[in-house]
Amino acid sequence: MDQRNVNAAAPDSMKNNADISSLMGFSGFGKKARTFDxxxxxxxxxxxxxxxxxxxxxxxxxxxxxxxxxxxxxxxxxxxxxxxxxxxxxxxxxxxDESSDDEPVGPPLPLKTSGSGPDDGSSSDDDFIGPPLPPGYGKIDEDEDAEDDDDNPVKRIPDSHEIILHHGSKTVSALGLDPSGARLVSGGYDYDVRFWDFAGMDASLQAFRSLQPCECHHIKSLQYSVTGDVILVVAGNSQAKVLDRDGFQVLECVKGDQYIVDMANTKGHTAMLNGGCWHPKIKEEFLTCSSDGTVRTWDINNEKKHKGVFKPRSATGKKVIPTSCTYSRDGKFIAAGCQDGTIQIWDRNLNVHTKFHCRQAHIPGSETSCLTFSYTGNILASRGGDDTLKTWDIRNFRKPLNVATGLPSFFPMTDCCFSPDDKLLVTCTSVKKGDGNGKLLFFDCETFQKMYEIEVTDASIVRCLWHPKLNQIMVGTGNGLVKVYYDPVKSHRGAKLCVVKNKRKCKQAETLTQDYIITPHALPMFREARQRSTRKQLEKDRLDPLKSHKPEPPVSGPGRGGRVGTHGGTLSSFIVKNIALDKTDDSNPREAILRHAKDALENPYWVAPAYSQTQPEPVFAESESDEEEDKEPEWKKRKI
Missing domain, CATH: 1.10.287 (Helix Hairpins)
Known part of the structure; x- marks a missing residue:
C-alpha cells in the first residue's frame, strides 16, 4: 500500500474512533495521557x-x-x-547553586542550646534542642504523683465509691466471683444463695435469682471454678453440691457410711462440712473438709466416690477436725487448718504423710477460719480464731514471718486475702452489737504495719474478696449486706456497669372495668349486646316467659301432677304427717294387738289357715300360774 492510501484511510479510522467513543460513552477515547514534569x-x-x-x-x-x-x-x-x-x-x-543536593526543605531545624546556665558558644550533643526551658522544668507534679502511686500501695486501694447489695437480714457467710468478674454469688445464714449480674442490673441493684440449694443448712462457702461455668456450694450438711451458672444442680457428693470407723473406707463425708475450694488448674477437681476428720478431693465426673482422702493427725496420732482448706496457687499442695491450732500441708499426690507441718501455728482449740496463698505462691496467710493474723514462708515453716494480734473474730469463716500485687494483706474484724463498726484492715506484707482501714458498717465483717481483674473489693457483713468498693479510674467494669443505669419503671397491668369479651370480626348474630342500662334489661326479662316464670302456688286438697297437697308438698312429709305422727294409737301395744284378736280367730287370713290341721289348741292357766309364781321363793324369781 502506498502513502496516498494510508493518508486516505486515516480520516476513516478517526471517524470510526469517534463513532465508537460516542457509542460506548467514552468522552476521552483516543486522547493521550497527561504528563507531569x-x-x-x-x-x-x-x-x-x-x-x-x-x-x-x-x-x-x-x-x-x-x-x-x-x-x-x-x-x-x-x-x-x-x-x-x-x-x-x-x-x-x-x-x-541549584544543583546541590544538601539544600534544606521546609522550616529550619531548631538550634542546640542548653536548658539553663551560661553558654560559651559551643554546643555539645547532650544539650537540649530548642529554646531554653523555664527553671524547674522536668519536675512535673503529675509524674511525682505517678511515682508515689507506684511506691505507695495504699493509693491503689479502690475505696472511693461503694454500692450496697441487700442479701437479706442475716449474716452473709459466703461470697464468690467468677474469673471474668461478671457475676457475683452470695450465701448466708438464711439458707439463700443469690445471683447478681453486674451487666444486667440497674441502679435498683436487685438479684436476678434466689434459691435454697441445701434446704435448711447454712451456706459456708461459694466459689466459681477456674473456667467460671460451675459453682461449688459448701453448706452445713455432709454433701457438697455443684451448680451451674443459672443455679441448676450438676453434682451432689455421695454421703459416707457413718458406722465405719476408718474414714478412708467410706465413699464420702459423714459429718458437717467446714470448707471447700476448686483446684486452680484442673477445672474438674475440687476439695472439701469436714468434721469427720478428713479432707477429700472430688472429681466432678465421678459423683459416686471421692478421689482422694487426707487425714490430719495430732502429735499423738489422734484424729483432728480440719476447719479450713485450700490449694496452693500451682495446685501441687493442699493445706488445712485444724482445731488443735496446727497447719498441715500435703503433696497432692501423696496423702499419707504431710509435706509441711506446723504444730503451734495458733492456740490449740481455736478454729483457723481461713488459709490463703499469695500470688507468688511462697507465702501463706492464716486467720486464726485466737484473734491473730499470721504469714508463713512454706520453705521455712517453723516460725511465722509476721504476726498481727488484737483482731477479733466471732465467725468460723472470717476471711483474709492478698491484694493483686501481693503488697497488702486484707482481713476482717468482728464486733459485738453496739460496740462499734466492723472494719476492713490492710497490712503491709513486708513490715506488717497497718497501712489503712475502712469502717464498713455497725456489724461484724465476715467475708472479703479482692478481684484482680476488676480491682474491686467485695465485703460480706453480719447484717445481711454485700458492699462493693470500687474506684472509677482504677477499677474496671463490675459495679461501674450497673450504677450508671436508671431504674426500670414497673409496667402496670391494664385492667378492664367490665369483663366483656370483644370479638370485632364476629357476625352480628353472634355478637353480644353490651349492657347499657339495667332498667331496660329488666323490661326485656319481663317479656320473656322463661325468665318471668311465676312461682307455682301451694297445692290445696289431695294434690295433683305428682304433688301432694299437704305440709311441704313431698311424699316424706305426707308419711310423717299421716302415719308416723298418728295419735290414734294407744300407748299400750299389747292392748292394740288384742283388739284385733277376736277378728283374727273368726276370720283367719294370713297365718291361721296354713296351720289349721296341725295347730294345737292353746290352754291358758292364768290363775294357777299366778299362784305358783307367788309361792316361789324370792331367790328363784327371775330378775328383770
Missing part, C-alpha cells in the same frame, strides 16, 4: 520552602531586636545571631 514540581517546592525559611528567620531577628537582654537568655540570643547569619549565608549560597 516532576523536576519542575520539585524545584518549585524547594524554592517555596526556602522563601518560608527566610521569612521565619527575619521574624526571629525582629523579635530578638525588640527584646531586652536577660541573663538566662543572653548566651542563647548571641548564639542565635551567629547561627542565623551563618544559616542565611548558607541559604543564599544554596539558592545560587
Amino acid at each position: 516532576l523536576e519542575a514540581i520539585f524545584e518549585q517546592t524547594r524554592r517555596t520552602a526556602i522563601e518560608r525559611s527566610q521569612k521565619v528567620i527575619e521574624q526571629r531577628e525582629a523579635e530578638e531586636a525588640g527584646t531586652t537582654d536577660r541573663s538566662p537568655g543572653a548566651s542563647y540570643s548571641g548564639l542565635n545571631d551567629q547561627s542565623t547569619a551563618s544559616y542565611r549565608n548558607k541559604v543564599s549560597s544554596n539558592s545560587d
Whole structure:
C-alpha cells in the first residue's frame, strides 16, 4: 500500500474512533495521557520552602531586636545571631547553586542550646534542642504523683465509691466471683444463695435469682471454678453440691457410711462440712473438709466416690477436725487448718504423710477460719480464731514471718486475702452489737504495719474478696449486706456497669372495668349486646316467659301432677304427717294387738289357715300360774 492510501484511510479510522467513543460513552477515547514534569514540581517546592525559611528567620531577628537582654537568655540570643547569619549565608549560597543536593526543605531545624546556665558558644550533643526551658522544668507534679502511686500501695486501694447489695437480714457467710468478674454469688445464714449480674442490673441493684440449694443448712462457702461455668456450694450438711451458672444442680457428693470407723473406707463425708475450694488448674477437681476428720478431693465426673482422702493427725496420732482448706496457687499442695491450732500441708499426690507441718501455728482449740496463698505462691496467710493474723514462708515453716494480734473474730469463716500485687494483706474484724463498726484492715506484707482501714458498717465483717481483674473489693457483713468498693479510674467494669443505669419503671397491668369479651370480626348474630342500662334489661326479662316464670302456688286438697297437697308438698312429709305422727294409737301395744284378736280367730287370713290341721289348741292357766309364781321363793324369781 502506498502513502496516498494510508493518508486516505486515516480520516476513516478517526471517524470510526469517534463513532465508537460516542457509542460506548467514552468522552476521552483516543486522547493521550497527561504528563507531569516532576523536576519542575520539585524545584518549585524547594524554592517555596526556602522563601518560608527566610521569612521565619527575619521574624526571629525582629523579635530578638525588640527584646531586652536577660541573663538566662543572653548566651542563647548571641548564639542565635551567629547561627542565623551563618544559616542565611548558607541559604543564599544554596539558592545560587541549584544543583546541590544538601539544600534544606521546609522550616529550619531548631538550634542546640542548653536548658539553663551560661553558654560559651559551643554546643555539645547532650544539650537540649530548642529554646531554653523555664527553671524547674522536668519536675512535673503529675509524674511525682505517678511515682508515689507506684511506691505507695495504699493509693491503689479502690475505696472511693461503694454500692450496697441487700442479701437479706442475716449474716452473709459466703461470697464468690467468677474469673471474668461478671457475676457475683452470695450465701448466708438464711439458707439463700443469690445471683447478681453486674451487666444486667440497674441502679435498683436487685438479684436476678434466689434459691435454697441445701434446704435448711447454712451456706459456708461459694466459689466459681477456674473456667467460671460451675459453682461449688459448701453448706452445713455432709454433701457438697455443684451448680451451674443459672443455679441448676450438676453434682451432689455421695454421703459416707457413718458406722465405719476408718474414714478412708467410706465413699464420702459423714459429718458437717467446714470448707471447700476448686483446684486452680484442673477445672474438674475440687476439695472439701469436714468434721469427720478428713479432707477429700472430688472429681466432678465421678459423683459416686471421692478421689482422694487426707487425714490430719495430732502429735499423738489422734484424729483432728480440719476447719479450713485450700490449694496452693500451682495446685501441687493442699493445706488445712485444724482445731488443735496446727497447719498441715500435703503433696497432692501423696496423702499419707504431710509435706509441711506446723504444730503451734495458733492456740490449740481455736478454729483457723481461713488459709490463703499469695500470688507468688511462697507465702501463706492464716486467720486464726485466737484473734491473730499470721504469714508463713512454706520453705521455712517453723516460725511465722509476721504476726498481727488484737483482731477479733466471732465467725468460723472470717476471711483474709492478698491484694493483686501481693503488697497488702486484707482481713476482717468482728464486733459485738453496739460496740462499734466492723472494719476492713490492710497490712503491709513486708513490715506488717497497718497501712489503712475502712469502717464498713455497725456489724461484724465476715467475708472479703479482692478481684484482680476488676480491682474491686467485695465485703460480706453480719447484717445481711454485700458492699462493693470500687474506684472509677482504677477499677474496671463490675459495679461501674450497673450504677450508671436508671431504674426500670414497673409496667402496670391494664385492667378492664367490665369483663366483656370483644370479638370485632364476629357476625352480628353472634355478637353480644353490651349492657347499657339495667332498667331496660329488666323490661326485656319481663317479656320473656322463661325468665318471668311465676312461682307455682301451694297445692290445696289431695294434690295433683305428682304433688301432694299437704305440709311441704313431698311424699316424706305426707308419711310423717299421716302415719308416723298418728295419735290414734294407744300407748299400750299389747292392748292394740288384742283388739284385733277376736277378728283374727273368726276370720283367719294370713297365718291361721296354713296351720289349721296341725295347730294345737292353746290352754291358758292364768290363775294357777299366778299362784305358783307367788309361792316361789324370792331367790328363784327371775330378775328383770
